[in-house]
Amino acid sequence: MALTEQTIKALKAEGFLHNRGTENFSARIITGNGTLQAERLSQLSNLSETYGDGMVSLTGRLTVEIPGIPYSRIPAFREEVASLSLKTGGTGAKVRPVxxxxxxxxxxxxxxxxxxxxxxxxxxxxxxxxxxxxxxxxxxxxxxxxxxxxxxxxxxxxxxxRMMHLSPECKACGRCISEKRCPMGAIKQREDGKRYINRSLCNNCSRCLDTCPFGKINADExxxxxxxxxxxxxxxxxxxxxxxxxxxxxxxxxxxxxxxxxxxxxxxxxxxxxxxxxxxxxxxxxxxxxxx
CATH class of the missing domain: 3.30.413.10 (Sulfite Reductase Hemoprotein, domain 1)
Known part of the structure; x- marks a missing residue:
């Protein structure tokens, strides 16, 4: 059969993306945070072997696609996906998968x-x-x-x-100044020898937190x-x-x-x-x- 643009568009809204030059589709399976239990991976493998081309693709947004599903097999694929409590989607003018x-x-x-x-x-x-x-x-x-x-x-x-704070009781030992301990070079020395955190340079990475042998660097929650x-x-x-x-x-x-x-x-x-x-x-x- 010849697929119409309307059919292709409707299927895309459900998470089935047309495979160029064919009458096959990739089914986009949604993950909530880019992780899947091992059991789910096994289920996806079985779905791909049963309905697709035996491949599983990982997307840039941490979802999973099963390519090569013939148009005629999409209804059966939908039913099995629903029975496994999996979901397709992730397209359209909506909030996309996180x-x-x-x-x-x-x-x-x-x-x-x-x-x-x-x-x-x-x-x-x-x-x-x-x-x-x-x-x-x-x-x-x-x-x-x-x-x-x-x-x-x-x-x-x-x-x-995590925002860092350098205690006024800093002993100015210099341990926190190295590039390894502060990649941004945000811990500076005043003319009086005291250290301070330059907030315009600090990116709150907390790499310096455990570097002070005297415990004079603290962090917010x-x-x-x-x-x-x-x-x-x-x-x-x-x-x-x-x-x-x-x-x-x-x-x-x-x-x-x-x-x-x-x-x-x-x-x-x-x-x-x-x-x-x-x-x-x-x-x-x-x-x-x-x-x-």
Missing amino acids: VACKGSTCIYGLADTQSLAQRIHTAFYEGWHEVIFPHKFKIAVGGCPNSCVKPELNDLGIVGQ PRYKLYLGGRWGKQKRYGTPLPLLYSEEQLFPLISRILNLYKEEGRPGERFSSVVERLGMDHIARVLHETV
Whole structure:
């Protein structure tokens, strides 16, 4: 049969992407935070061998695709996927599947990124699934300023950080100044020999925390820096940071306000990056913090 553009578009909305030059499709299986139990991996392997071409593809947004599914077999595939409590999707002008780095286990991680990403996924990918936005909206959670998952290039980037504090009783031994202990070179020496943290250079990575043999470096509890309006693709934009750091409890109402702002202020087909540039960050920050 000849597939129509209307059929291809309708299937894409359900998470079935047309394989170029064929009548086959890739089924996009959603993960909540980029992780899957071993049992799920086995199920995906069986699905691919039964319905697809025996391959499983990993996407840039930490979902999984099973390619090579013939159009005629999609109904049977849907039924089996539903019986396994798996879900297809991740397309359209909606909140997209949330991505997270491995901060939950990484030695540099300052936050349980996978747990947080799962909560955001449940609240906004699933909870707002029927909400249509001007365009797609991507969220990424990073565990530290290393930015391995590139949060700053998403519509909303969330980055775990810990603000460091250097005690006035610092003995100026110099252990914390090396590049290994402070990659940003943010710990400086005054004329009187005392050390201080240059806040314009410090990125709150906490690498210096355990370097002081006298215990004179302390850290706040983990909080989160938010970047708005990042974008990757034909047009690129580095997300603009909000001026504050936020607790995990503050994140969820703030994300709701960000999404509502985009829905109300965005024009049809307009990416959030363009909304941020059009409205200006001063205006956006003021609106978001009116009820914080």
